Amino acid sequence: MIESLRNKFVKERFDLQEILLVPVFATVLALLIGCFFLLATGESFANIFVAYSSLFIGSLGSLNAISETFTAATPLVFAALGIALAFRAGLFNIGAEGQMIIGGLATVIVGFSIDFLPIWIHLPLALSIGALFGALYAAIAGWLKAYTGAHEVISTIMLNLIALRLLDYVLRSPIIQKEGRNDPISKSILDSAELPQILAFIDPQLRLHGGFLLMLVAVFFIYWLLFHTTIGYEFRATGANPNAAKYAGIKAGLTIVLVMAIAGALAGLAGANQITGVLGRASPGFSASIGFDAIAVALLGRSHPIGVLFAGLLFGALIAGGRLMQVKAGVSVDLITIIQALIIVFIAAPLLVKKSLPWFFK
């Protein structure tokens, strides 16, 4: 099943029609079908227009909107890059959510507990520790797969649950819990561990932070890793044909552990990014199922780093625009979830997109 999924969602090369055209039209179709849902719930045409226009304005209509879109896209792209990388190596990493939580938690601890370092050491340290713990956590699933054969889908789902409950547990421990609070919430990280806002010179209200630039670096790093390094060749060979990889002398076990570790590092960075760039502290559910949405982003981006970047920006736009839509049109933000799901359905059935809009696909 995973193999057929992989064939559907992994595009080995950047194919304009497959990577750009199909996703764009999938989105258009999903928005159109979204209209029917709104009509069915008794919304007027006028209000549907308000909803969709505020979806657009809220995501792209102003500098603040764009800042919000990019801010929402950043952790999605981080985590989705890891999922895409694993997918290319033939592994279905469902565990980005858990890896994000563990990474974010490690970052929080480093962020509030070390108070003598300057920002240029403290911040990179906090981010690296987040990546490291994400990597170690994901490597557990990789190791289980390589040396016992336990399927990564099962083990990463279970590790998600463990991470989620572990978070709830440690947030109440006196070392981590904020002083004077009874609810599970961590201490706040120090200023020296915060990602700087990069548009603050225009307007201090703009939340976009340095994590966005790091994310762009990560996109190009993963692109380089996959297509221009020897390890990337091994990853892709292992994913595309495990038998041929074995025949080529590639050690499957080592590759699996390494792939999962890199995927986990990226998810860990997604968590660290949220802590140091947006939230400043950890609370139950701070990961906000970004690790699960990232699976959809990776699929939509056809597991190609550039595709993942655009898919992440689209999902970020839907999230940012969805907030304004809720305020202006009173439409529940659940519509965004429906639209996201519809996009994935259309991506999974590219023939449906091509048949619905035949004049765009020759």
Added chain:
Amino acid sequence: MISIELNKISKSFGPVKANQNINLKAKGGEILGLLGENGAGKTTLMNILSGLYLPDYGEILINDKPVKFDNPGDAISAGIGMVHQHFMLVPIFSVTENVILGNEETGLANYLKLSEAEQKVKEISEKYSLLVDPKEITERLPVGTQQRVEIIKVLFRSAQVLIFDEPTAVLTPQEVTELFNIMNSLRESGKAIIFITHKLHEVLEICDRISILRAGEIVGAADPKTASNKELASMMVGRPVNLSLDRTTSKPGNTLLEVRSLSVLNEKQDTAVSNISFNVKEGEILGVAGVQGNGQTELVDAITGLRPKLSGEILYFGENMNTISPRKIHQIGIRHIPEDRQKSGIIGNFTVSENLILNNYYASPYSNNYAMDWSKVNDESERIIHKFDIRTPSANTLAENLSGGNQQKLVVGREMSDDVDFLIASQPTRGIDVGSIEYIHEQLIESRNHGKGILLVSTELEEILTLSDRIIVLFRGEIIDEFGTNPTPEEIGLAMAGHPRK
């Protein structure tokens, strides 16, 4: 008696014209041979006949009346039956259960009338001398008998036209003879038979008429009484083909590979190779003959480090190789053409050039330990593509878009492009066209003339006979017989079936 006629059948898949303007006619009481290379459009044509595809154009006439098959059921009720190359049998079912599957007669309260069906299977089996026990469990039967179950399945549905799709691919020479006897008795009883194959001598032996398919078109017909192998081959390929190779006698040198008392287990932990010993010298081709599944895969896997050996020793240049891994094998200069190119020889989703470095992607000049140098890879790819005549639009075309023959040339080119001492060639020409077979055979002979050692594993008796200097025959994991120069095909065929010379 039934007659079936195809009238101007055409079928395209996108830009690919799989069948163009095909006219064919088969009558009851005759065997029509349909000869063509892989990719000539045979399978598409048969899928149209059996109702899996609708033709874009043209019609099918049965007894001069046009018919239209919307699904395989329509074709079956019109009396057309396919004997598939890959058997469609449930291994744990009895012969009768397999035969009636999808066509079960039931009585009161859905009671399966198994004993009546068994009786009918027995009658069919006796009528056409198929000799199958209706109660036997299918997986216990030898391959040749399983094929007979497929034939009974078709006859049980009262087929008048029987299509045999490459039926001899999995059979021993003796089983082929028995199959031909069965086909003869079917012909005598008035069935129309369409026999699809790319093996020339088979059509000459059994068919009444021959049609040749090339690039989706019928390019000619031949009379088996007068046609020669050579004529048929050139019609099939579209140019003159050299079927016999010029071979000098071998001048064997030092021993390259020596296998001593090797035993290997298969996936089910049964002994697949049991206590075998042989050697291969410089400048000779050792042929390993045998029906598929007699331990060849496990033997090659053990030598190339893809599978652990149970016991025994493998020596290369007289040195005992204790631990064997695919990478080590490659580094010491052994090359391996794997038996199944789709499974492990190529990565379909990779480009031709990415495939050409599959075994040494990590080494200089392609990689400097961590980063790939794609321009070096492309230079080397262009060289191999040119040298081995791999027909591809470019080095950046995905390997899955090449024809089977060119995919195989890609594998052969990769494994034979550098100057090494030893080559293991497993089924080097399976499922590819005559032109490519000719080319690959020439390459193998040339290597051997240059003093290289070659272990040739093939289930094609003809290939073994054409190329080998010495032959060992594997039967149930053991070397049942060994032959020097000039063995007769009959002797080897008997050994393949488990009857060695005394």
